[in-house]
Amino acid sequence: MSSSPQTPMEAPAPGGNAIVFDNVSMTFPDGTEGLKGTDLAIRPGEFVSVVGPSGCGKSTLLKVASGLVRHTGGEVWVDRAQLGYTFQDATLLPWRKVIDNVALLMELRGYPAAERRRIAQEKIELVGLKGFENSYPQRLSGGMKMRASLARSLALNPAVFMFDEPFGALDEITRERLNDEVIEFYTREGFTGIFITHSIPEAVYMSSKVVVMSARPGRIVAQFDIPFAYPRHPDLRYEPEFSKLSGEVSKALRAAIEG
Amino acid sequence: MSEIAKKAKVEVYPPQPVPTPPTLTKRLILNLMPPVILGIGVIIAYALVRNSLPPHRQFLMPSAGGLWELALGLPDFRRELLARTGVTIGIALTGLAVTIPTAIAVGIIMFRFYTLEKAIFPFLVALQSVPVMAIIPLIQSALGFGLAPKVLIVVLFTFFAIPTTLLLGLKSVDKNILNLFRLQGASWWVMLRKACFPSAAPTLFAGLKISGSLAVIAAIVSELFFLSGEGGLGQLLMNSKIDFKYEQMYAALIASSILSISVYLLFNWLGNRLFSHWHESSEK
Numbered sequence: 001m002s003s004s005p006q007t008p009m010e011a012p013a014p015g016g017n018a019i020v021f022d023n024v025s026m027t028f029p030d031g032t033e034g035l036k037g038t039d040l041a042i043r044p045g046e047f048v049s050v051v052g053p054s055g056c057g058k059s060t061l062l063k064v065a066s067g068l069v070r071h072t073g074g075e076v077w078v079d080r081a082q083l084g085y086t087f088q089d090a091t092l093l094p095w096r097k098v099i100d101n102v103a104l105l106m107e108l109r110g111y112p113a114a115e116r117r118r119i120a121q122e123k124i125e126l127v128g129l130k131g132f133e134n135s136y137p138q139r140l141s142g143g144m145k146m147r148a149s150l151a152r153s154l155a156l157n158p159a160v161f162m163f164d165e166p167f168g169a170l171d172e173i174t175r176e177r178l179n180d181e182v183i184e185f186y187t188r189e190g191f192t193g194i195f196i197t198h199s200i201p202e203a204v205y206m207s208s209k210v211v212v213m214s215a216r217p218g219r220i221v222a223q224f225d226i227p228f229a230y231p232r233h234p235d236l237r238y239e240p241e242f243s244k245l246s247g248e249v250s251k252a253l254r255a256a257i258e259g
Numbered sequence: 260m261s262e263i264a265k266k267a268k269v270e271v272y273p274p275q276p277v278p279t280p281p282t283l284t285k286r287l288i289l290n291l292m293p294p295v296i297l298g299i300g301v302i303i304a305y306a307l308v309r310n311s312l313p314p315h316r317q318f319l320m321p322s323a324g325g326l327w328e329l330a331l332g333l334p335d336f337r338r339e340l341l342a343r344t345g346v347t348i349g350i351a352l353t354g355l356a357v358t359i360p361t362a363i364a365v366g367i368i369m370f371r372f373y374t375l376e377k378a379i380f381p382f383l384v385a386l387q388s389v390p391v392m393a394i395i396p397l398i399q400s401a402l403g404f405g406l407a408p409k410v411l412i413v414v415l416f417t418f419f420a421i422p423t424t425l426l427l428g429l430k431s432v433d434k435n436i437l438n439l440f441r442l443q444g445a446s447w448w449v450m451l452r453k454a455c456f457p458s459a460a461p462t463l464f465a466g467l468k469i470s471g472s473l474a475v476i477a478a479i480v481s482e483l484f485f486l487s488g489e490g491g492l493g494q495l496l497m498n499s500k501i502d503f504k505y506e507q508m509y510a511a512l513i514a515s516s517i518l519s520i521s522v523y524l525l526f527n528w529l530g531n532r533l534f535s536h537w538h539e540s541s542e543k
């Protein structure tokens with residue numbers, strides 16, 4: 001629970017954006033600089049992937065954006081009223097059944113029990129976990145756990161959805177299926193997405209914009225607009241234009257790593 | 260390549276049929292056989308040691324016949340044993356009723372306030388290392404001969420395991436689970452109730468199991484210096500030793516072991532009922 005010296009004020013983000021980072025830095029108490037001079041602007045309804053070398057501050061970026069940690073310099077504009085957030089692992093509460101896990105955030109937000117149940121049931125069906133409502137997480141596969149985790153965030157109907165490398169631990173086939181599912185939620189619900197990943201094809205496939213971060217302390221060093229229309233088809237991965245964009249992102253990433 | 264292939268030893272592996280779940284009787288046998296066999300071993304060893312004793316010292320180890328004729332076979336003694344067991348249970352439970360809520364509260368307070376953890380923990384360790392037996396006369400002089408000194412002794416014995424295990428459990432809750440709660444603006448109290456406490460419950464239960472069985476031992480020890488009045492098994496142990504009624508002393512020992520084991524099994528059973536569906540530590 002980070003206490004903050006200044007309480008945030010309500011102020012529209014510059015340029016009508018959904019999320020704005022203006023010269024943001026984040027120095028940890030031990031002196032580690034997680035972010036330094038980071039500028040980023042995300043329009044409402046954009047889906048932005050962030051790639052960058054390991055340890056460059058991608059998770060820190062999301063933690064600052066979500067308010068889990070308070071940045072130490074610069075300014076951040078973000079609407080946190082309806083925030084979705086998935087972690088690298090599914091982070092299910094092992095002592096709760098799937099349905100009660102999916103209902104957790106609504107419970108914390110004080111939704112009435114009947115509504116919680118109804119929405120949880122609906123989201124469980126949406127992510128294809130029908131029939132597992134009363135299972136405990138222990139019994140689910142890695143992909144199913146991630147689906148439950150997605151359902152839990154979707155239940156709040158997020159306006160801004162942050163993903164911290166959610167599918168890094170999954171096999172490729174499950175991962176690609178979940179990519180399509182997230183795209184489907186995105187096109188249906190129209191949230192603003194920030195998606196951290198180590199996989200360049202995943203970043204290009206899912207996003208309307210890919211952002212490349214430098215080595216620590218992380219800054220945004222390159223941005224690529226991805227012109228493909230939504231919803232996207234899996235065969236997109238084999239199009240020459242897709243390979244060309246992936247190659248460019250990859251090159252920028254290599255440049256970022258080498259400094 | 261081909262040389263490796265030539266040396267390769269190919270074996271055929273037959274399938275293993277899907278195991279049918281063991282029946283209740285089979286499970287009982289599987290669970291009861293090992294302790295029963297070991298118990299028989301102990302009895303045989305007891306008999307061997309007893310037979311090797313010179314006859315004038317055999318009173319130290321009563322025979323099964325003696326145990327029956329001079330103790331367990333006597334209806335009066337059986338009634339006394341039962342009543343005393345009740346007294347011992349009463350002392351142990353009263354002690355636990357004091358220990359468990361206070362110890363849990365201390366654990367939670369240490370978890371909430373880091374400075375208090377730093378302050379309290381050394382004293383918990385110190386308390387644990389005090390030889391309680393040695394200070395019983397002191398407790399007696401301070402609190403007299405009623406229930407209070409005995410309950411205090413039980414508390415001294417049983418306290419340590421609970422705040423320590425609880426604190427360990429509370430601290431090892433998944434950080435991202437806490438982040439999840441923080442993102443919804445959950446209060447510390449809600450996080451404690453819905454994240455930390457459930458996550459710590461199996462660890463706490465391990466502590467409760469230890470304290471539970473210690474409570475019986477402590478209740479018996481608490482009486483060793485209180486020999487008047489209608490006491491429990493501890494008093495019976497001392498009095499029968501003083502009167503050279505070794506058979507009755509052994510009967511009291513057996514009763515107290517059964518009591519300790521029952522408490523342990525009770526907590527075990529409860530723990531399995533509560534946690535087996537999600538926690539790896541519990542047996543299926």
Ligand SMILES: Nc1ncnc2c1ncn2[C@@H]1O[C@H](COP(=O)(O)OP(=O)(O)OP(=O)(O)O)[C@@H](O)[C@H]1O
Pocket residue numbers: 028029030032033034052053054055056057058059060061216
């Ligand atoms: N609480 C902390 N205190 C001190 N340093 C930290 C803390 N959290 C993160 N860091 C440091 O900040 C840097 C950025 O961390 P971060 O987790 O944001 O990296 P990342 O880009 O998400 O890496 P990965 O791709 O491996 O997940 C790292 O060097 C890390 O060691």
Ligand SMILES: [Mg+2]
Pocket residue numbers: 058059060164165
């Ligand atoms: Mg990270």
